[in-house]
Amino acid sequence: xxxxxxxxxxxLTREEIELILDTSERMKEVGEREVKKVPGLRGRxxxxxxxxxxxxxxxxxxxxxxxxxxxxxxxxSSSSSLTKKESILDTARTLAAMDPDAVVVRHAVSGVPRxxxxxxxxxxxxxxxxxxxxxxxxxxxxxxxxxxxxxxxGLSVAIVGDIAHSRVARSNIYxxxxxxxxxxxxxxxxxxxxxxxxxxxxxFTKMRDAIDGVDVIMMLRIQTERLxxxxxxxxxxxxxxxxxxxxxxxxxxxxxxxxxxxxxxxGVELSPTIADGRPSVILDQVRNGVAVxxxxxxxxxxxxxx
Amino acid sequence: xxxxxxxxxxxLTREEIELILDTSERMKEVGEREVKKVPGLRGRxxxxxxxxxxxxxxxxxxxxxxxxxxxxxxxxSSSSSLTKKESILDTARTLAAMDPDAVVVRHAVSGVPRxxxxxxxxxxxxxxxxxxxxxxxxxxxxxxxxxxxxxxxGLSVAIVGDIAHSRVARSNIYxxxxxxxxxxxxxxxxxxxxxxxxxxxxxFTKMRDAIDGVDVIMMLRIQTERLxxxxxxxxxxxxxxxxxxxxxxxxxxxxxxxxxxxxxxxGVELSPTIADGRPSVILDQVRNGVAVxxxxxxxxxxxxxx
Amino acid sequence: xxxxxxxxxxxLTREEIELILDTSERMKEVGEREVKKVPGLRGRxxxxxxxxxxxxxxxxxxxxxxxxxxxxxxxxSSSSSLTKKESILDTARTLAAMDPDAVVVRHAVSGVPRxxxxxxxxxxxxxxxxxxxxxxxxxxxxxxxxxxxxxxxGLSVAIVGDIAHSRVARSNIYxxxxxxxxxxxxxxxxxxxxxxxxxxxxxFTKMRDAIDGVDVIMMLRIQTERLxxxxxxxxxxxxxxxxxxxxxxxxxxxxxxxxxxxxxxxGVELSPTIADGRPSVILDQVRNGVAVxxxxxxxxxxxxxx
Numbered sequence: 071x072x073x074x075x076x077x078x079x080x081x082l083t084r085e086e087i088e089l090i091l092d093t094s095e096r097m098k099e100v101g102e103r104e105v106k107k108v109p110g111l112r113g114r115x116x117x118x119x120x121x122x123x124x125x126x127x128x129x130x131x132x133x134x135x136x137x138x139x140x141x142x143x144x145x146x147s148s149s150s151s152l153t154k155k156e157s158i159l160d161t162a163r164t165l166a167a168m169d170p171d172a173v174v175v176r177h178a179v180s181g182v183p184r185x186x187x188x189x190x191x192x193x194x195x196x197x198x199x200x201x202x203x204x205x206x207x208x209x210x211x212x213x214x215x216x217x218x219x220x221x222x223x224g225l226s227v228a229i230v231g232d233i234a235h236s237r238v239a240r241s242n243i244y245x246x247x248x249x250x251x252x253x254x255x256x257x258x259x260x261x262x263x264x265x266x267x268x269x270x271x272x273x274f275t276k277m278r279d280a281i282d283g284v285d286v287i288m289m290l291r292i293q294t295e296r297l298x299x300x301x302x303x304x305x306x307x308x309x310x311x312x313x314x315x316x317x318x319x320x321x322x323x324x325x326x327x328x329x330x331x332x333x334x335x336x337g338v339e340l341s342p343t344i345a346d347g348r349p350s351v352i353l354d355q356v357r358n359g360v361a362v363x364x365x366x367x368x369x370x371x372x373x374x375x376x
Numbered sequence: 377x378x379x380x381x382x383x384x385x386x387x388l389t390r391e392e393i394e395l396i397l398d399t400s401e402r403m404k405e406v407g408e409r410e411v412k413k414v415p416g417l418r419g420r421x422x423x424x425x426x427x428x429x430x431x432x433x434x435x436x437x438x439x440x441x442x443x444x445x446x447x448x449x450x451x452x453s454s455s456s457s458l459t460k461k462e463s464i465l466d467t468a469r470t471l472a473a474m475d476p477d478a479v480v481v482r483h484a485v486s487g488v489p490r491x492x493x494x495x496x497x498x499x500x501x502x503x504x505x506x507x508x509x510x511x512x513x514x515x516x517x518x519x520x521x522x523x524x525x526x527x528x529x530g531l532s533v534a535i536v537g538d539i540a541h542s543r544v545a546r547s548n549i550y551x552x553x554x555x556x557x558x559x560x561x562x563x564x565x566x567x568x569x570x571x572x573x574x575x576x577x578x579x580f581t582k583m584r585d586a587i588d589g590v591d592v593i594m595m596l597r598i599q600t601e602r603l604x605x606x607x608x609x610x611x612x613x614x615x616x617x618x619x620x621x622x623x624x625x626x627x628x629x630x631x632x633x634x635x636x637x638x639x640x641x642x643g644v645e646l647s648p649t650i651a652d653g654r655p656s657v658i659l660d661q662v663r664n665g666v667a668v669x670x671x672x673x674x675x676x677x678x679x680x681x682x
Numbered sequence: 683x684x685x686x687x688x689x690x691x692x693x694l695t696r697e698e699i700e701l702i703l704d705t706s707e708r709m710k711e712v713g714e715r716e717v718k719k720v721p722g723l724r725g726r727x728x729x730x731x732x733x734x735x736x737x738x739x740x741x742x743x744x745x746x747x748x749x750x751x752x753x754x755x756x757x758x759s760s761s762s763s764l765t766k767k768e769s770i771l772d773t774a775r776t777l778a779a780m781d782p783d784a785v786v787v788r789h790a791v792s793g794v795p796r797x798x799x800x801x802x803x804x805x806x807x808x809x810x811x812x813x814x815x816x817x818x819x820x821x822x823x824x825x826x827x828x829x830x831x832x833x834x835x836g837l838s839v840a841i842v843g844d845i846a847h848s849r850v851a852r853s854n855i856y857x858x859x860x861x862x863x864x865x866x867x868x869x870x871x872x873x874x875x876x877x878x879x880x881x882x883x884x885x886f887t888k889m890r891d892a893i894d895g896v897d898v899i900m901m902l903r904i905q906t907e908r909l910x911x912x913x914x915x916x917x918x919x920x921x922x923x924x925x926x927x928x929x930x931x932x933x934x935x936x937x938x939x940x941x942x943x944x945x946x947x948x949g950v951e952l953s954p955t956i957a958d959g960r961p962s963v964i965l966d967q968v969r970n971g972v973a974v975x976x977x978x979x980x981x982x983x984x985x986x987x988x
Contacts, residue, residue, distance in 0.1 A: 106421060112717060115745060133449060141749070145737060165741065168713075168968060169713045356473035407781045412726070
């Protein structure tokens with residue numbers, strides 16, 4: 071995958087996803103050592119170009135780069151100060167002239183990472199763009215499920231929440247489908263795109279139907295400010311209908327795991343007992359995030375393993 | 377001290393304080409070399425988790441970590457965006473899942489570092505919490521006095537200012553007392569806690585009485601916005617009564633030293649001639665800050681000396 | 683140049699400028715390697731002290747320092763929070779007490795870097811101060827012209843725009859003049875200082891006259907908010923009169939190059955076809971910026987080549 075961009079899971083084959091997951095397993099070992107550092111990307115420059123504020127994703131990429139011995143440069147800019155597409159491209163081209171080996175891009179508008187990738191020679195990694203894709207999130211989710219369940223093929227996965235506005239949902243739909251899982255989505259009707267089943271998923275408006283007998287429940291973060299508007303009546307009603315509590319969890323398989331991309335609105339998407347309880351694998355997801363980003367940086371910038 | 381937290385000087389024994397100071401002396405030599413870097417924490421990840429803005433303390437910890445070859449990640453978040461205790465703990469747990477070897481925490485609310493330490497497995501270092509403690513500040517103050525006076529035992533130290541709201545005062549009261557110094561405090565009556573003498577110090581409301589014959593005068597930074605309120609009439613009156621000038625300094629020992637945690641409000645706590653004059657050891661304090669933080673990071677994360 | 687400050691091109695001799703450019707050529711090779719890192723400044727601490735926001739210049743210095751293996755500390759502070767000169771000096775002295783090997787300063791007020799340099803023992807590098815100087819920008823411009831034209835001596839260079847308020851213009855006037863080029867400036871009469879010809883340049887108020895037969899056209903970034911005021915009627919009129927398009931470019935030599943310090947206001951200073959076209963060397967300037975800053979950091983902090 072040397073020299074390629076990572077813009078979305080949609081663009082990857084099953085084999086490529088599995089290569090990334092296998093490489094992530096090796097990278098995860100590095101994070102468990104006393105000396106959490108390998109020379110794989112020594113002398114490489116990675117630029118984190120975040121037009122949308124993010125702390126956990128930026129931190130995860132920064133730690134990933136540093137554990138590979140790369141030089142990591144953080145460049146944050148609110149979208150507001152760089153409103154025109156032209157300026158964004160100019161910023162990207164300017165940074166590219168400083169000869170980075172990879173640029174990690176997050177932007178509130180779908181498609182910006184692709185536009186930047188078209189303009190730059192070095193690999194571009196999408197760290198989340200609008201409601202489009204967040205490929206490293208899906209990869210860390212796949213890794214977490216594979217570790218917990220031993221496989222992905224044949225599992226059933228329910229994704230619950232605001233499907234229409236979620237890049238996490240889209241990337242996971244592609245990822246789990248490509249690796250052979252059955253994917254179901256559930257949420258308020260206004261939050262389910264009408265053409266969602268064309269992606270090969272089954273859509274439900276009752277949460278109970280969606281999670282019935284599943285192996286994995288992935289709860290999406292809800293933008294509570296969206297609930298104030300037309301999409302859904304109130305946080306309380308959302309939580310009662312689409313929040314996960316012990317009663318609803320009982321419909322899933324007895325050993326079902328619960329995922330969330332974080333940060334959790336406790337008491338909204340998840341009851342606190344579930345967020346911190348046995349079925350939750352939320353912190354495993356975070357830990358795997360560093361490993362997956364190490365793998366992606368390493369595979370795209372193309373150094374031989376050391 | 378491997379694997380322990382550093383939440384306050386209150387928790388340390390005299391022997392532990394002396395171990396940190398002795399280690400700091402060795403670390404200080406590193407900062408005086410042409411190559412200011414030792415491999416002590418190579419491959420270790422240190423997260424600076426600052427919920428309260430700080431430039432000098434964050435920079436000091438960052439330089440300390442880097443001189444030990446650690447990877448240092450800065451994570452700043454205004455307390456306003458993370459108002460609920462729950463979110464702070466979630467943020468800390470998320471960062472902890474990225475396997476840091478130490479987390480340095482500053483927060484405007486007393487007790488937050490302890491709560492975070494309870495939730496995390498890795499060592500947590502308090503970089504200042506509300507009006508509670510600021511242990512590395514006290515350690516650098518102790519180191520500075522020990523270097524300038526050759527000892528701490530038997531010295532007399534006056535701490536002047538807003539004792540009630542000062543984490544610097546509290547940590548230093550514990551530190552100097554444990555190492556055998558006599559500690560006096562002075563300030564406007566509204567800024568002296570009524571039970572302060574239970575900590576073993578003598579409280580004064582006249583500055584002259586407090587500094588009479590002392591070896592060390594430690595001036596605290598005053599929050600001038602507090603002076604506008606009920607606590608004290610005006611900046612001018614505060615300065616006239618509790619600011620240090622040459623006339624007042626004459627009451628201390630002839631070789632007394634003057635300390636301040638910075639940044640100084642010149643002309644308020646200290647007259648400019650004293651801030652920049654011979655008795656001032658303010659820049660020595662800053663320099664020792666890097667050495668003390670190197671020592672603390674090194675002792676808590678537990679690598680053998682190299 | 684070991685241990686010296688770099689505050690302006692005005693202070694440098696021709697020989698010193700040429701030494702920096704020659705060193706930059708060697709540094710540029712480092713950026714073209716697979717492992718873009720040399721140990722030249724290992725164990726050195728460089729502080730980026732930016733009182734004025736800047737992303738490209740700060741990033742360029744940060745990458746430069748890291749490619750030399752230095753530890754780079756970013757310290758940003760809006761001028762507003764540090765309004766008094768006294769606080770700026772205190773901040774600088776505090777940082778200096780942490781034993782950096784160089785401090786890079788940007789400030790909106792002319793002369794601040796010099797004042798800081800007077801207070802610190804370590805080398806201070808001016809990264810732009812008010813309308814005074816931006817020496818590393820001029821050095822990278824000189825390097826770019828020397829690479830593209832094979833020489834600077836005997837060339838003619840037109841600088842176009844708001845000459846009066848531009849530190850880029852001032853530094854380049856000194857630099858190109860010292861290296862033997864003829865320098866012309868052009869702009870609206872309100873943007874040309876009345877005494878500019880005392881610097882040895884020719885001033886024009888018609889752009890066509892200024893660029894007639896030149897080898898190099900350097901377009902300055904216009905602060906469009908300034909155009910709303912008394913200095914010039916409108917962005918549109920400015921662009922029509924002092925913007926560069928193909929028709930105007932035809933007056934320059936056939937092989938003339940076009941420069942801009944960035945970021946470009948497309949359609950204002952430059953037509954898009956020129957900004958992205960053959961004569962533009964804008965991205966070469968950015969690339970050379972990293973090399974020039976590596977050279978400056980290296981020469982001032984004084985390590986033998988490795």
